[in-house]
Amino acid sequence: MRPTAVLFDLDGTITHSGPAITRSIADALAAFGYAAQTPEQLLRFVGPPIRVGLQRFAGVSDADLEPVVAHYRAAYTERMLDVDLYPGVPELIAQLHGAGVPLAVATSKTQVMAEPILAHAGLTRYFTVICGATTDETRSAKADIVIDALTGLAAAGADISRAVMVGDRHHDVEGATEHGIPAILVRWGYGQPGEEDGAHAVVADAAELAALLGQPVPASR
Incomplete structure (x- = not known):
C-alpha cells in the first residue's frame, strides 16, 4: 500500500x-x-x-x-495521561509525517480527552487533524469520526484518494468500510477473534504495519 x-x-x-x-x-x-x-x-x-x-x-x-x-x-x-505507547508506533507516526503522509486521529474517545493525551505523548505535531466524539456523544459512531477526519484532511489540502484507517477493533473496520476506505487491524490492541472480518489486512506489530504502508521498519526510541 x-x-x-x-x-x-x-x-x-x-x-x-x-x-x-x-x-x-x-x-x-x-x-x-x-x-x-x-x-x-x-x-x-x-x-x-x-x-x-x-x-x-x-x-x-x-x-x-x-x-x-x-x-x-x-x-x-485522573489516570488518562498515565499510559504507555505501543512499541514502534510513535516512531512510525513520526516517520510517516516526515515522509509527507498526512495523518489524522479518528477516535471514539471524546476529543477533549484525546487532545491532551496526544499532547502529553508528544505526538500532536504529527497530526493534521485530531477528531473524536463530542462530549455528549451525539456524534460518536466511528463512521462519523472517520468522515470528520477525512473532511478535515481534505480541507487542509491532503489527498485522501488512497486514505487508510488503522485500528484495533471492529468499530474501526466498520467505520472505515462505510466510507469506502480500507482498514488495517492491529493485533496488539483490544480486539477479539473475528473482529478482523472486513479488514484489508491484519498486522502483528509496528514493523509489519510499516511494511504494509510502504515504510522502512521504524527505529525504536
Missing part, C-alpha cells in the same frame, strides 16, 4: 489505555451498585462509545447513565 493519508485510532492502537479505562469503569459501576466484572469483561468497554458500553455490557439504566458517565470521566481524567 502507498497511502496518501493515514487515519489512526487512539486506544489500543497508539496508547495502551486499557488499564486506565477499565479501572475507571470498575470504579463507576461499583459506586452505583452494579455487579463487578472480570478483567476480561471490562476490556469490552475499550473501543465503543462509553454510553454504548455501559448500557450494552453492564446494563446501566437510562436513569443512572449520565451520573455513571460523569463518575467514570472524573476517575479516568
Whole structure:
C-alpha cells in the first residue's frame, strides 16, 4: 500500500489505555451498585462509545447513565495521561509525517480527552487533524469520526484518494468500510477473534504495519 493519508485510532492502537479505562469503569459501576466484572469483561468497554458500553455490557439504566458517565470521566481524567505507547508506533507516526503522509486521529474517545493525551505523548505535531466524539456523544459512531477526519484532511489540502484507517477493533473496520476506505487491524490492541472480518489486512506489530504502508521498519526510541 502507498497511502496518501493515514487515519489512526487512539486506544489500543497508539496508547495502551486499557488499564486506565477499565479501572475507571470498575470504579463507576461499583459506586452505583452494579455487579463487578472480570478483567476480561471490562476490556469490552475499550473501543465503543462509553454510553454504548455501559448500557450494552453492564446494563446501566437510562436513569443512572449520565451520573455513571460523569463518575467514570472524573476517575479516568485522573489516570488518562498515565499510559504507555505501543512499541514502534510513535516512531512510525513520526516517520510517516516526515515522509509527507498526512495523518489524522479518528477516535471514539471524546476529543477533549484525546487532545491532551496526544499532547502529553508528544505526538500532536504529527497530526493534521485530531477528531473524536463530542462530549455528549451525539456524534460518536466511528463512521462519523472517520468522515470528520477525512473532511478535515481534505480541507487542509491532503489527498485522501488512497486514505487508510488503522485500528484495533471492529468499530474501526466498520467505520472505515462505510466510507469506502480500507482498514488495517492491529493485533496488539483490544480486539477479539473475528473482529478482523472486513479488514484489508491484519498486522502483528509496528514493523509489519510499516511494511504494509510502504515504510522502512521504524527505529525504536
